[in-house]
Amino acid sequence: MKVAIPGLRGGLVPLVIVVVLVVLPILGVPRAWLLYLFLFFVYLAMANMWNLLAGYSGLISLCQPAFIGLAGYTLVIITWNGLPFYLGIIAGAIIAAAFALLISIPVFRLRGIYFAIGTLVVPEALRIVFFLWRPVGGALHGGGAGYMVKGLAGISMSGFYWMALAIGITSIFLMRVILRSRLGLGLAAIRDNDNTAASSGVDVFRLKLYSFVIGAFVTGIAGAIFYIYQGYIEPVSTFTIRWTMILILSTVIGGIGIEEGPIVGTVIVVILHFLLARYAGLSLLIQGIILVGIMLLAPQGIMGFIRKARASRSPVTVSH
Amino acid sequence: MGKLSQEMPQEALLKVSNIDVFHGSLQVLWDVSLEVKPGEIVALIGSNGSGKSTLLNVISGLIHPAKGSIEFDGRHITTLDPFQVVALGVTQVPEGRRLFPDLSVLDNLIIGSYSRNARSKREQNLKMVYEHFPILKYRKDQLAKTLSGGEQQMLALGRGLMSDPRLILLDEMSLGLAPKVTDELYKALSEIREGGITILFVEQNVRRSLKEADRAYIIEVGRIVLSGNVAELREEEGVKKAYFGL
């Protein structure tokens, strides 16, 4: 089976890492570690998808919180109806993907930066919708229209962790597969030149739509897993630009449009969260400064910087 | 600064020395050198993509050369920005005219005098432009985009003159214009030279170039291959063959 996984060339090291990660909770590592690893894998899955959109498909999507939140609310509706939470994850992802298809009608007519602004409106509108609409009955919890997620009794931190690990690792392999598939090659053609790609028979619109829907699906799964852990959802902290910030930062620090970028970037983002956990406002402030700094000093992120350094050291490089 | 030009009056006004220019990683000019003396009209001849416009843009400071130097009136302008080059008295009238389409004719001309030293001479230069091209005065309140092709080229030239230049770089002035209009423009050009302005122009039409200029440079795929007085060049075998089919 391990041989069949594409891109796992000489893949013993990654396999060992995965095995170690899987057995980590059994080894009795502290709960706090598991929590940070949990966040790492949830963010990683989302950041990988954002990289697929922004880095490979030219879609600077600012509506990822919509997918996360819709999956979370779907999870609530499913569990409130007495169905098991894993159905909620799947249904949440499907709803997120369907929603992506729906909003693609208006936003896919927009190019570049207009697409970004068009998508920015979506989570803002949904926040109001979920503030007004109470999809399932029952008492409100806390401010706004908050809900507890039901049917989670018996899931331990290890359980949350394994779910996150699964989606995080899956997202890495998914990126490998996609980028080497016809979809990935088509996207590469588009990235090089939109017009040439279109005239050479690449259906630009369709490929971008595939990315968008796949991105929404996986982001939805990761979002649902996050809300299973949090056990509670409400509009203000769900349909928020903070999510977008995490994804952009994770992708950009590591290197946008580079496959390993989000992995490296997410490690740094989670470490930052850990270090600055006590100063929430300051943490975001520092992240904003890092974001601006990275963009100005190394717009290709850490991995891009490493690649460049390697290339310039190697004697076989093409002369500039 | 300016030392050489004062000692030797026939020193070049513009002196491009051995420049190499890249677009990204692609080299487009190789070791190009060129001189324009005060009061001359010099033509730069070459086919599409030979690097003529690039050379003008390098002189204007839109692109900086990787190697070599550019001097204007004895002063190094190699690394200056376009607005600084204009302030020194080198103005380009770009290919395709590039007027400000939604501004009036008058506003286009006024923008031409944006440089600080040109502002004080605005009225004087405006009068001069209207003398060369009376139609512009007649149309001064119209939007630039409503002018005909020939009028637009006149406006482009007039806008360039508003910057009070000592050297004008003219890129493909006659492109897409009727011969009659072209004649009119070249007539204006020789009057402009009479007024003491030096001219370096790029032109596709070789016959026309060799007729209007004092000297010419022939550029092929990024290299200057021939240069000299137009009378000499007209007799040159290679030029005859390549450009006149003789």
Added chain:
Amino acid sequence: MTALGNLATPLVMGVLLGGLYGLIALGLSLVFGVMRLINVAHGDLVILGTYFAYFAFTILGIDPILSLFIGMPLLFALGFAIQKYLMSRSFGISMEVPLIIAFGISLIIQNVNQIIWTPLSRGLTTSYALESFVVGGVRIPLAYLLDFIAALIVMLLLSQFLRRTYLGKAIVAASQDTRAAQLMGINTARIYALTFGIAMATAAVAGVFLGITFPFTPISGIAFLIIAFGVIIIGGLGSMLGTFIGGIVLGLAQTLGGYFLGAAAQMLIAYIIVLVVLAIRPQGIFGR
């Protein structure tokens, strides 16, 4: 009372509010028109202006409108610096970089405001902000009328500046053809920085009147960014009249939405209009 009589209030208020929205959009439109940059930090910069006025009002005891004599130069300088030191370097790299930098600036401003002022909702509650008057049976808050007047004044001044001065003409020229502007001796880098500065000065005015009209928090900026974007989409670019009309459409959407659906839903209608207009005019009205 007839239903129509009831409607008169949200209609009048919507139109007046439209002035404020046009005013908020003005800076975004200017920066986009000249630099082709969608400044996603625009809303936050407006809110920064609001907080400055709040600081001047509550701590220094200066009237918010008078505080603009300090607030406008301050925001002008900030805008100038943002363009000169951050944005200008990013333009050459790629299309995404300036956008992401603007996003980073947005985050920085939000959190600076959050750290200084806490997430509490605040307001510029001057004595006149709470007053209202009655015209033809319609009760109108004075703040809304002030919004409208301020918008008219700023738009008039700005359009005259762009039309009559050398600098204004240079800004317009650079927005139409940057390279040609360079070739005419215009220092476009400086024009860009000045444009950003001017845009931020208008944002300072917008911020003060916003604070007189609505309560605000450190994260209010996003909602106003979307409104400003919607105004430009509806009203087109480079036209003051269009900006005004776009503002009025969204102002009416908000007041009528609030009237029919309740206060919590008032922004929803405005957002949906933005999405619908985007869907109908794919190139936005930016497209030329």
